[in-house]
Structure formats: C-alpha cells, structure tokens
Amino acid sequence: MNPPGVIDEQVFAELQDSAGADFVAELVGSFLDDAPALLAALAAAAAYGDADAFRRCAHTVKSNAHTFGATALADAARALEHTPLTDLGADAGPRVAALRGLYDAAAAVLQGRRHA
Structure with missing residues (x-):
C-alpha cells in the first residue's frame, strides 16, 4: 500500500517500464541498503x-x-x-531527522514493491 504522496505511481511505473521490474527491484535493494549509511x-x-x-x-x-x-x-x-549548512544552524539536526522520517516512509513502500 502506498500512502498518498510517498511514491509517485507514474514515476515508478515509468521506471519499471523503461528498466524492467527485475532491475528496478535490484535498484530498490541497493537504495535500501545504502541509504541508512548515507543518512x-x-x-x-x-x-x-x-x-x-x-x-x-x-x-x-x-x-x-x-x-x-x-517526491517528498x-x-x-x-x-x-x-x-548552506551555516544557514541551517541549529535546524540542521531536526531537518535531517525529518528527512530520515521521509526516508522511512518511502523505504516501507519500496520494500513492498521490491517483493511484489
């Protein structure tokens, strides 16, 4: 299930059409493996x-x-x-935490797509 706004269905479908579902599953796997360290x-x-x-x-x-x-x-x-990081100041940590929340939502949807 894709909560509204987490994954753009059209973009994901176009990716699968152009690259193939199996390759997209590999790409999703790499993203899910690499993103936590990147965050x-x-x-x-x-x-x-x-x-x-x-x-x-x-x-x-x-x-x-x-x-x-x-998209979000x-x-x-x-x-x-x-x-600029200097402009973020004390907001940097909370903004990164918010980004992590958005990643978690997207990862949950993508994980389901990977095994669909």
Whole structure:
C-alpha cells in the first residue's frame, strides 16, 4: 500500500517500464541498503559542520529518491542540498531527522514493491 504522496505511481511505473521490474527491484535493494549509511553521513556532516559532505549526501539522497518517485523525500533533500549548512544552524539536526522520517516512509513502500 502506498500512502498518498510517498511514491509517485507514474514515476515508478515509468521506471519499471523503461528498466524492467527485475532491475528496478535490484535498484530498490541497493537504495535500501545504502541509504541508512548515507543518512548517517548526512547527520554526521551536519554535526561536524562539514558543508561539502552535507551537500554531497543531500544531493545523493535527492537523486536516488527522485529515481523512484519518492517526491517528498527528494524535495526535502533538495532543500537541504541548496541551503548552506551555516544557514541551517541549529535546524540542521531536526531537518535531517525529518528527512530520515521521509526516508522511512518511502523505504516501507519500496520494500513492498521490491517483493511484489
């Protein structure tokens, strides 16, 4: 079941049509395996003030989420990517935590798609 707005059905269907369901299942598996470490690296970059690493991690999350039609996750990651870490200040940690929540929602849907 896809809660409204978690995965764009059209984007996901187009990906499966163009790449094939089996390959998409592999891509989803890689994303689910890699994203937790990427989100941890994003949080660490925020905590240590590493603006370049923060931007790169946010960019990667954005790009990967966009691939699967995880629009809310992609949009939140894009906002982090384009906001200087110094401007986020104390909001960086809560914004990364919110991003993790969006990832968790998308991951739950994608996990179901992977085994469908």
